[in-house]
Amino acid sequence: MAIRRRFRPQPRRENKNPHNINEKILAPEVRLVGDNVEVGVYPIRKALDLSIEMELDLVEISPKAKPPVCKIIDYKKFLYEQKKREKVMKAKASKVVVKEIRFGPNTDDHDYEFKKKHAEKFLKDGAKLKAYVFFKGRSIVYKDQGEILLLRLASELEELGKVEQMPKLEGKRMTMFIAPKTKK
Incomplete structure (x- = not known):
């Protein structure tokens, strides 16, 4: 018994030339x-x-x-x-790199300074910075502390970058974006 082959329509070829000539x-x-x-x-x-x-x-x-x-x-x-x-x-189009830094609502001074140094390095390298405070469990009651922490970071990084988005609470995260200042 012979095997029956079905006809398969060929896909339509699009015009290779984007212009009419x-x-x-x-x-x-x-x-x-x-x-x-x-x-x-x-x-x-x-x-x-x-x-x-x-x-x-x-x-x-x-x-x-x-x-x-x-x-x-x-x-x-x-x-x-x-x-x-x-x-x-x-090649000329700049690729925007976004670096993230995560804080807790009760971040100690030493940890804060350490993360701030990384943030400075990211902004000097020309990357955008996404700083956020992550609230676990019932720590959401400290959202004021999280906002103060992010605003403090923004004021200390003022000469390297400008705030693109002020601290905003989204679910269990309070997020803020800082864009690097253009070099003159």
């Missing part, structure tokens, strides 16, 4: 921009003829504009430069 531009008129072309609105046929004459591609830059904006350029070179630009932008 040459004959794929469907608009009857396009606005042509660029260095080696007179700027203006052209019928699609004339714009295509110009691109063929220059041995380049007609690329739709802004399809939602009325009429769509097109440029006569080498498409491969355009894609390469666009990827290069995106890579540079991604």
